[in-house]
Amino acid sequence: MKEYEIFYKFVNGCAGEAAPQTEFDEAELNDPADYIRSKHPVDHGKFVRQERDGTIVYCYDTGTVKYVYEFTEI
DSSP states (O other): EEEOOOOOEEEETTTTSOOOOEEEEEEEOOHHHHHHHHHHHTGGGEEEEETTEEEEEEEEEEEEEEEEEEEEEE
C-alpha cells in the first residue's frame, strides 16, 4: 500500500470557481481508484484519470457540478 495526501475540490455551477469547497485527507491505498469508488459508487466510472507531475488526478464534470481529486504520494 502507498500513502497519499488527497486534495478534494467540489465546484457547484451556481457558485462557480470563485467559491469551491475543498478538503484535505490522507489515506493508505492500493489504488486511488478504490477511493473514488468508495466516495462515488454510482458515478465512479465517469471520472477521467490524468497524471500531472507525479500527481494522480480524477475529474468528473457534470456541467452543473465538478469533482476533482488529486492524489499525491507521501
